[in-house]
Amino acid sequence: MQVTEVNHPLIQHKLGLMREADISTKRFRELAHEVSSLVTYEATKDFEMEQVTIEGWNGPIEVKKIKGKKVTVVPILRAGLGMMDAVLEHMPSAKVSVVGIYRDEETLEPVPYFEKLVANIEERIAMVVDPMLATGGSMISTLDLLKSRGCKHIKVLVLVAAPEGIKALEQAHPDVELYAAAIDDCLNEKGYILPGLGDAGDKIFGTK
Ligand code: PRP
Numbered sequence: 001m002q003v004t005e006v007n008h009p010l011i012q013h014k015l016g017l018m019r020e021a022d023i024s025t026k027r028f029r030e031l032a033h034e035v036s037s038l039v040t041y042e043a044t045k046d047f048e049m050e051q052v053t054i055e056g057w058n059g060p061i062e063v064k065k066i067k068g069k070k071v072t073v074v075p076i077l078r079a080g081l082g083m084m085d086a087v088l089e090h091m092p093s094a095k096v097s098v099v100g101i102y103r104d105e106e107t108l109e110p111v112p113y114f115e116k117l118v119a120n121i122e123e124r125i126a127m128v129v130d131p132m133l134a135t136g137g138s139m140i141s142t143l144d145l146l147k148s149r150g151c152k153h154i155k156v157l158v159l160v161a162a163p164e165g166i167k168a169l170e171q172a173h174p175d176v177e178l179y180a181a182a183i184d185d186c187l188n189e190k191g192y193i194l195p196g197l198g199d200a201g202d203k204i205f206g207t208k
């Protein structure tokens with residue numbers, strides 16, 4: 001599996017701010033958006049380009065444009081919604097495929113409860129967004145679903161990944177690409193990432 005920790009001063013600075021215990025919902029949401037935008041920049045750097053001729057100010061010129069626009073953004077409810085708009089800002093024509101999964105707090109097993117995927121998903125690059133890759137269960141379950149519907153090219157974008165989750169994802173789906181703003185230290189006994197962000201969904205939605 002291709003794993004990229006997007007090591008950039010802007011990302012590290014903003015993630016540092018997000019780790020503050022008493023951060024407000026507003027600020028956490030804003031920073032999640034900003035970091036997601038920077039991760040998107042990195043995750044799209046291999047997009048295929050084509051040369052086209054346009055009418056420039058001084059006559060016809062060759063410019064580059066992204067070849068095709070076949071992307072579906074896949075937010076994993078709920079917390080993935082906090083990253084979705086940042087991806088869509090860069091790719092406003094992308095379609096959205098929503099997957100609802102929560103993690104059982106006792107067993108840490110993923111519990112799927114919703115899916116609405118675009119019809120021609122097998123023709124698209126899926127950019128799956130979820131701020132936290134902890135045990136990896138929720139992401140693996142999402143990718144199982146996407147592949148069962150024919151998805152072949154999958155990019156996973158997260159804010160914080162735990163080594164345990166990366167290992168599990170690598171074993172289950174070695175063919176995908178993972179982009180993380182940070183790879184943290186470990187999981188605690190309750191399956192939370194350390195140092196991590198705490199409960200990202202609660203912080204984005206203000207539910208706590
Ligand atoms: C969080 C997070 C991931 C999942 C990660 O969601 O957003 O989806 O946990 O944990 P895992 O890698 O161990 O599966 P949560 O279950 O808290 O749901 P929410 O997004 O609705 O808050």
Ligand code: URA
Pocket residue numbers: 132134191192193194196197198199200201
């Ligand atoms: N889900 C979260 O929101 N945070 C974690 O640290 C682990 C799972």
